Amino acid sequence: MVVPARLMRYVIVGAGAIGGTVGGLLHQAGNDVVLVARGAHLDALRRDGLTLDRPSGTTTLRVPVAGTLAEAGLRDGDDPDLLVVATKLQDAEPVLDQARELAPGVGVLCAQNGVAGERMARARFETVVAMVVILMADHLEPGVVAAYMEPHPGVLDVGGYPEGDPAAATLAGRVAADLVAAGFSAQARADIMRWKYRKLLSNLGNAAEAACGSDDPALADLSGAARVEGVRALAVAGIDVATDEEDRARRNGRVAAGTIAGRTRGGGSSWQSLRRGTGSIEASYLNGEIIALGERHGVATPVNSLLLRVAEEMAAAREQPGGRSAADLLAAART
Numbered sequence: 001m002v003v004p005a006r007l008m009r010y011v012i013v014g015a016g017a018i019g020g021t022v023g024g025l026l027h028q029a030g031n032d033v034v035l036v037a038r039g040a041h042l043d044a045l046r047r048d049g050l051t052l053d054r055p056s057g058t059t060t061l062r063v064p065v066a067g068t069l070a071e072a073g074l075r076d077g078d079d080p081d082l083l084v085v086a087t088k089l090q091d092a093e094p095v096l097d098q099a100r101e102l103a104p105g106v107g108v109l110c111a112q113n114g115v116a117g118e119r120m121a122r123a124r125f126e127t128v129v130a131m132v133v134i135l136m137a138d139h140l141e142p143g144v145v146a147a148y149m150e151p152h153p154g155v156l157d158v159g160g161y162p163e164g165d166p167a168a169a170t171l172a173g174r175v176a177a178d179l180v181a182a183g184f185s186a187q188a189r190a191d192i193m194r195w196k197y198r199k200l201l202s203n204l205g206n207a208a209e210a211a212c213g214s215d216d217p218a219l220a221d222l223s224g225a226a227r228v229e230g231v232r233a234l235a236v237a238g239i240d241v242a243t244d245e246e247d248r249a250r251r252n253g254r255v256a257a258g259t260i261a262g263r264t265r266g267g268g269s270s271w272q273s274l275r276r277g278t279g280s281i282e283a284s285y286l287n288g289e290i291i292a293l294g295e296r297h298g299v300a301t302p303v304n305s306l307l308l309r310v311a312e313e314m315a316a317a318r319e320q321p322g323g324r325s326a327a328d329l330l331a332a333a334r335t
């Protein structure tokens with residue numbers, strides 16, 4: 001893909017917490033954006049626009065919407081779109097397959113946790129941009145998204161995948177500039193995957209939070225134990241990970257104190273998946289990534305294995321988040 005000089009159109013699939021916030025604010029900053037949504041959310045977006053609740057107030061944005069990528073008219077060629085995949089990882093492959101049929105030369109941006117989205121995208125497309133998403137947001141109801149961070153709405157660093165690919169790096173630079181102009185903390189990084197692995201480590205606690213709830217007093221111990229296994233597996237696999245110190249220097253956003261529009265943030269993305277009863281959870285691409293590395297390199301990962309099993313069971317049974325005890329899970333993983 002030759003990255004064109006003109007402003008690209010962002011076609012964003014997965015217009016929930018992440019896609020809605022990113023798309024809404026890119027649109028507000030004057031970018032050409034289409035949100036691809038489904039069901040009641042699509043109806044509400046068409047009827048009422050996108051309502052974005054932020055600590056600074058509520059905005060209604062008339063972002064163009066479509067029900068499918070075909071309806072969005074996804075295009076490559078001389079005037080190509082950028083396809084932004086903001087679905088959960090378990091929902092990404094059908095989107096990528098459909099996009100490939102419509103516009104095989106399109107550039108793809110993976111606005112997702114973990115490191116699997118980039119692999120999936122690169123298996124189908126030439127130009128792929130990886131993104132580290134640190135954005136505390138929630139898809140509250142059809143048409144309504146809350147973004148809880150201030151003073152900026154989130155950290156969205158990007159970089160070409162694989163690292164060193166010149167077209168992907170150029171595209172990442174363009175995206176970073178648009179994100180900064182839209183108010184995000186964003187930068188293009190030549191070593192983006194170190195940062196994605198760093199973020200993966202923090203997401204190993206997502207399944208624990210979903211299973212036990214954020215008020216569980218032993219949650220930090222359980223999540224910490226999952227991370228210790230993750231750090232060990234990545235180190236033995238020889239995967240370079242950005243450090244806490246580097247991370248701290250970048251973190252200049254925080255979750256707004258109290259509530260916005262009368263609501264308090266409940267939990268992270270896996271907690272939200274259980275709450276919505278979607279029947280699936282991202283843990284197989286987060287804890288599962290570490291389990292697979294551990295198996296390959298002889299590192300035991302009992303805590304991640306247990307968390308994955310419990311989170312998947314809860315999702316399949318459409319259990320609400322928070323029903324398990326973190327102390328019990330930790331004890332079970334250690335026996």
Ligand SMILES: CC(C)(CO)C(=O)C(=O)O
Nearest residue numbers: 133134135136268269270
């Ligand atoms: C950082 C945070 C909480 C939001 O991007 C996250 O990664 C998640 O919940 O999955």
